Amino acid sequence: MDNGNKLFKIKGKAWKIEREGKLIDDIDTDMIYHNKYLHIVDKKEMARYAFSNLDGWKNFPELADSDGILIVGENFGCGSSRQHAVDCFISLGIKAIIGKSFGAIYKRNAINSGLAIFECRDIDKADIRTGDEIEIDIKTGNILKNGKRVARAKPMSKIQLDIYKAGNLFEYAKKMEKSFMP
Amino acid sequence: MTIIEKIFKNHSKDKIEVGKTIWLDIDVRTARDFGGAQVVKNLLENYDENYIEDAKKTFFTFDCNAPANTIGYANNQQVCRKFARRHGIRLYDVDAGIGSHVLMEEGIIHAGLTAVGTDSHYNIVGAVGAFGQGMGDVDIAFIFKTGKTWFDVPPTIKVNFIGIPEEKWTAKDLALFTVKNLKGHVLGKAIEFYGDVIDSLSLDGRITLASMVTEMGGIIGFIPPSKEVINWMEIVSNKKIKPIYADKDANYEKEMDIDVASLEPMVALPGNPANVKPVRELQDTKVDSVFIGSCTNGRFEDMKMAADILKGKKVHDGVMLKIVPSTRKVWEKMLKSGIAEQLFEAGAIISNAGCGGCAAGQIGMTGEEEVQVSTANRNFKGKQGLGNTYLASPATAAMSALNGYIGGW
Numbered sequence: 001m002d003n004g005n006k007l008f009k010i011k012g013k014a015w016k017i018e019r020e021g022k023l024i025d026d027i028d029t030d031m032i033y034h035n036k037y038l039h040i041v042d043k044k045e046m047a048r049y050a051f052s053n054l055d056g057w058k059n060f061p062e063l064a065d066s067d068g069i070l071i072v073g074e075n076f077g078c079g080s081s082r083q084h085a086v087d088c089f090i091s092l093g094i095k096a097i098i099g100k101s102f103g104a105i106y107k108r109n110a111i112n113s114g115l116a117i118f119e120c121r122d123i124d125k126a127d128i129r130t131g132d133e134i135e136i137d138i139k140t141g142n143i144l145k146n147g148k149r150v151a152r153a154k155p156m157s158k159i160q161l162d163i164y165k166a167g168n169l170f171e172y173a174k175k176m177e178k179s180f181m182p
Numbered sequence: 183m184t185i186i187e188k189i190f191k192n193h194s195k196d197k198i199e200v201g202k203t204i205w206l207d208i209d210v211r212t213a214r215d216f217g218g219a220q221v222v223k224n225l226l227e228n229y230d231e232n233y234i235e236d237a238k239k240t241f242f243t244f245d246c247n248a249p250a251n252t253i254g255y256a257n258n259q260q261v262c263r264k265f266a267r268r269h270g271i272r273l274y275d276v277d278a279g280i281g282s283h284v285l286m287e288e289g290i291i292h293a294g295l296t297a298v299g300t301d302s303h304y305n306i307v308g309a310v311g312a313f314g315q316g317m318g319d320v321d322i323a324f325i326f327k328t329g330k331t332w333f334d335v336p337p338t339i340k341v342n343f344i345g346i347p348e349e350k351w352t353a354k355d356l357a358l359f360t361v362k363n364l365k366g367h368v369l370g371k372a373i374e375f376y377g378d379v380i381d382s383l384s385l386d387g388r389i390t391l392a393s394m395v396t397e398m399g400g401i402i403g404f405i406p407p408s409k410e411v412i413n414w415m416e417i418v419s420n421k422k423i424k425p426i427y428a429d430k431d432a433n434y435e436k437e438m439d440i441d442v443a444s445l446e447p448m449v450a451l452p453g454n455p456a457n458v459k460p461v462r463e464l465q466d467t468k469v470d471s472v473f474i475g476s477c478t479n480g481r482f483e484d485m486k487m488a489a490d491i492l493k494g495k496k497v498h499d500g501v502m503l504k505i506v507p508s509t510r511k512v513w514e515k516m517l518k519s520g521i522a523e524q525l526f527e528a529g530a531i532i533s534n535a536g537c538g539g540c541a542a543g544q545i546g547m548t549g550e551e552e553v554q555v556s557t558a559n560r561n562f563k564g565k566q567g568l569g570n571t572y573l574a575s576p577a578t579a580a581m582s583a584l585n586g587y588i589g590g591w
Contacts, residue, residue, distance in 0.1 A: 026454060028562040035565070038246075039254020041219055053564045075369065075399060079562060081302040083220060083318035104370045104401055105302055109318035159203045159332050169324050170228040 010116055010136045012069040012095045014128050019056055023072060023100065023124050027054060028079030033088050035080070046084050047091035066093030069134060071123055073099065077106025086110045096136055098123050098143065098153055111160045112169040118143075118153035126151035138164070184338035184432045185404045186372040189313045192426075193296050198335055200435075206333045208325050210290055210297035211239055214281050216246040217300030217319045219258035222265045224323035234269050235329035241290070242266050242273040243281025243299070247544060248536040250276070279509030279535035280477050282306050282314065283389070287511055289419025293407050294426050298325055303477050303559065305402040309385070309392035310415060311425045313402060336372045336401045337435035339364075343377030345443030352487065353387030354479055354557065354575035357394040358448040362458035363440050369399035371435065374406070374428060379442050385411050386483035393478040394559050397455040447578050449588065452561055452570035461578055461589035470552045470569070471502040472583040473545070475538035479557035479576050480508025482515045488580040489521040492528035498586030503530040504545045506538035528583075539566045555582040 017024055033046065034053040040046055051060040070089070076099040077085060086109045089097070096116035100123060110117040116138060120126075126143065127150050128134060135144040138161070141153040156164065166172035183191065187198050196204035213221040225233045234240050242262045250256035259276070266273040278284050282304055285291040293311035298304060300322050307314035315333075317325075325331050341364070343356075356379065364373070373395060383391065388405045395403035407415070407425040415423045447461040474480075474488050485507060497503045505525055507513040513535050516522040522532060533545045540558050548554045548569025557579050561571035572588060581590040 026562075028560070028565075030562050030565050038216055039252060039258055041223055041258070055563070074366075078399065079302060079396075079560060081300055081304075081316040081318050082217065083320055086318070101369055103399070105316055105318065107370075108321060112318065112320040112324070157203060157334070159334075169320050170224070173324065173328070 008138045010069070010096045010138060012067040012134065013065060014071055014130055014132045014134050015064065015068050016071045016128065016130045017057065017073070025074040026078060027072065027076050029077055029082050029085040029106065030079060032077065032085040033082060038082060038084060040084070043087045043091050046088040050088040050092050061092060064092050064094065068092070068094045069136070070094055070097040071099070071128065072097060073124070074101050076102050078103035081105045081109070083109050083113065086113050086115055090115050098136070100124065111163055114164055114168040116164060120151055120153035123151055123153070183429050184372065184434065185311070185374055185406070185426055185428050186313060186336065186338060186402065188426045188428070189294060189296065190333075190335060192294070200335050200337045203332055203334050205330050206296060207330050208298055209239060209295040210241070210285060211322070211325050211329070212241045212243055212281055212285065212297070212299040213262070213319070213322050213326070214242065214246060214300055215244040215248070215250070215255060215259045215262065217322065218242055218262040220319035221300065221323045221326060222261050224319055225326060228323070229327060234271065234326055237270040239329070240271045240326055241281070241285065242271060243278065243284060244274065244276045245278075245280045245536045248276035248534065251544070276536070277510055277534065279507070279512070280480065280537055282477060283480070283508045286310055287418060287509060289415065289421070292415045292419050292421070293412070293423050298322060298331070302396050303393050305395050305400070306389060306393040306477055308395065308402045308404045309388040310411060311404060311407045315402065316396070336370055338372040338374060338432070339368055340374050340376065340434040340437045342437065342439045343375070343379045344439050344441045346378050346382070347442055347445035349446040350577070351445045351447065352575040352577055353383055353390035355445055355448045356442065357391045357478070358450055358458045358573065359442065359445055360391065360440065361394055361397050361450070361456050364398040364400070364438070365456035366399070367438065371400055373398070373400045373403040375403055376406070380405060381408060384483060385414055386481035389481060390478050394455070397559055447575060447589065449578065450561060450573035452572060453563055455560055455573055461574065464588045465590070467572075467588040468553060469501055469555055469582045469587055471504065471548065471554045472579050473504045473506070473539045473554060473556040473558065474576050474579050475506030475508065476540055476558035477508060477537065478559040480506060480512065480538065482512050484557065484576040485512065485516050485521055485525070487576045489524045491577060491580040492530070492584060493524045495528055495584060497529040497583040501583050501586055503528070503583045504539070505530045505532045506545055507535045510535045555579050555588060
């Protein structure tokens with residue numbers, strides 16, 4: 001994956017991960033990607049198990065087209081350190097995740113894998129419904145619908161932006177000065 | 183400076199400022215059977231040679247599925263073994279126990295160091311005043327290769343425990359009570375724990391509290407080492423240990439007081455480790471199975487706590503008691519002290535050392551509607567099978583096994 005040549009706008013179809021009209025909080029990595037599939041190392045194979053242990057969302061891999069943008073609640077991705085819980089979404093063609101807050105390890109894993117991840121405290125209040133086409137300006141954090149700003153996420157940090165532009169942590173490191181590498 | 187800032191200062195050329203991204207040198211770099219094979223894959227796919235910056239600082243530890251009971255895990259372990267042999271990396275195989283515990287027992291991780299692993303509870307090493315962090319396989323592969331990682335310096339919250347509980351209490355009750363109190367306040371932050379109750383904690387108790395900082399949402403919780411803990415570290419590492427303590431004028435984002443004078447045995451209800459209630463409120467809940475172990479409560483003190491309750495008695499008819507020591511050394515001590523025999527005679531199933539129920543069901547899973555009392559740290563839906571898992575201390579777990587319903591204090 002190389003995001004270097006892309007415009008700094010991410011466009012996609014919103015998926016609000018909610019239950020009874022409310023974004024679900026505390027979705028842990030076992031709900032995103034259950035531990036019974038942890039032995040899988042082929043990333044492509046991980047796509048079909050995304051949300052396979054989240055009540056009401058178990059058929060998500062069948063529903064999700066490519067270019068999806070997930071909208072999630074508080075503390076998304078808390079729990080284990082498994083990279084699978086990020087990689088399954090990348091394989092499924094998810095372009096970005098906007099959440100009220102994230103588990104710390106999950107956030108790092110997403111950044112390192114080049115999956116755009118944005119914190120937005122008010123995302124639950126924004127005028128966005130599942131299926132809406134939305135756009136994220138990754139430099140400003142503005143979230144747009146029909147060209148109009150509906151929410152504002154925290155902009156990417158410098159390291160996050162650099163890794164995202166390079167594609168992932170490994171590509172980023174290769175672009176850094178030689179002196180950095182042993 | 184706070185503890186994390188001082189440890190980072192010793193491990194980075196960059197200026198340490200809260201919120202700033204720094205490059206951090208990592209002293210102890212580990213991967214386990216879960217995540218380990220992906221670490222190897224990442225290295226082989228992204229680099230041509232020189233995969234390991236320093237083999238002496240790099241370790242594989244197998245603890246999730248020990249010994250492997252699926253072909254997938256068996257294959258992944260073998261991938262790690264072959265890679266480790268080829269590159270001179272020390273590997274603690276399926277007999278050793280939980281990686282973070284083993285490396286503390288071996289004196290490899292101690293106060294002041296930085297350590298990482300593919301284990302979300304690697305911040306458990308805050309129990310001995312070290313910085314630890316669980317990471318995904320991309321992060322860990324990069325650290326194996328370079329010896330460093332990027333890290334955003336987190337703010338620190340100072341938590342003061344006020345008072346000493348009058349009731350019976352254990353470190354797990356304190357940990358559960360703290361999860362309940364801190365959840366939502368410490369996401370992405372470092373914590374320092376202080377107070378009389380902290381000073382009174384043994385090493386095993388410190389491990390219990392530090393292990394549940396992940397469930398609080400924190401980056402790490404530091405417990406400033408006591409004399410007893412320093413002595414232990416000096417014995418196991420055969421080195422002079424100089425712990426890092428916070429400066430008197432350290433800058434905390436916030437100070438929080440938690441009153442523990444009325445602490446009593448606590449339990450987390452199924453589904454969320456932060457949904458914590460006193461055990462006495464649940465006494466008519468019938469129990470099918472009990473698990474004692476995990477990185478949170480798999481120490482010798484935990485096993486002794488259970489054995490003291492179960493000694494000379496039998497677990498309740500129809501209740502299954504499963505016990506997993508955290509390390510082979512804990513197992514050995516259980517054997518030689520007679521505790522293993524006491525637990526066996528009470529009706530317990532005792533497995534080899536490892537993570538136990540948390541990962542892929544090393545000691546079995548729960549079935550639908552099965553009520554399990556577990557000393558582990560997480561009870562999210564589906565984590566340990568389909569049943570309903572209550573989190574509790576080894577003492578509450580043992581009482582539950584004896585009585586057939588939760589608690590019985």
